Amino acid sequence: MAYAPPRPERGMPPIRINLYSDTQTRPTVAMREAMRGAEVGDEQHGNDPTVHRLCDRVGALLGKEAAMFLPSGTMCNVIAILTHCRSGEEVIAHRTSHILTSEGGAHAAFSGVQILGLPGERGLFTAEAVRAAIRPRTRYAPAQRLLEVEQTANIGGGTVWPLMQLEEVTAVARSEGWATHMDGARLMNASVASGIAAKDMAASFDSVWIDFTKGLGAPLGAVLAGSAQFVDEAWRWKQRLGGGMRQAGICAAACIHALDHHIGRLADDHRNAKILARGLRQLPGVAVEEPETNLVFFDPAGAGRTAAELIQRMRLQGVHLSLSGQRVRACTHLDVMEAMIEEALAGIRRELDTR
16 A cells, blocks of 8 residues: 555646645745745754744743744644653544544554544534543553643534533543643634634643644644643654754744734635535535534535545546545635635536536
8 A cells, every 4th residue: 555645647637726625725925925034043953033933922822831843733743642641541532533533643653652532523522521431540441641632623524612612621631630732733713713712722731732734824834832841841752753943934934924914814714614515505415514614524425426526526627625534525725715616616516417
């Protein structure tokens, strides 16, 4: 089995409307200018002033003492779990969480933890589910060490965890002496959609990170935050995993630009997602999940097409969608305008009419 990503197929038309993921965004002209003018130094030796500015900004945004810049969100999750846990311990998370479904078994490979996947609607679990998962403290059971949530819940449909529910599940964790970690890949989407500040959503978590390569539109980078002690310990894992960088200010400048210019506009992505969902709902036989943020999941099986078939047919039209189980996932972002949504809907309608 091949593990490397495929190269673009020859003869395939260029992508005109990219609804595959918000990771597909291209840096704007203004972001590229910010990168070009960035003041830089050696990040690994603490000498990059732009990285320091970014980490200070994110620490304040998330209400944490300290933060560190990393190449990717997956590395944030890996380093956080390595810092919180020891080999043989257990992490409690939703069964569709990114750490279980999309990180290549990294946590088994690197930290030797096992992950207990909890059930729950739309990627969320309840305090009752956490209580039901508590193991007796005997030598026969793994020590439970960490509770993890994903905000927003990707496979759940871009679902926003309500603040009260976050506080309830973390209260159970704290009563058991567990640490808490938030995978905040799309935390800013959740904040914009709910009107609740990111630091309030992150307040009951020992560690949290945000990704700049999704709706915020930067070419790479994520920032992991927590207490000063947590970040100090996490730096050793950053070094071990090759996450220490050199003149990283070029990339940090893109992230600072995103903080200044790309947070408020996430509301545009959410609005476009609702427009897309509304249009899909008008197509006979298409089952559509109501989006809360920028992810739209739908199943065309009732219209006579499998999700995989529709995705392939739309790719021939230059519209890029993704597959999530038996559902189609469409993701809106800063490179997708409302007119593109209407064009994509027209293409989907044609494909379903000619099945």
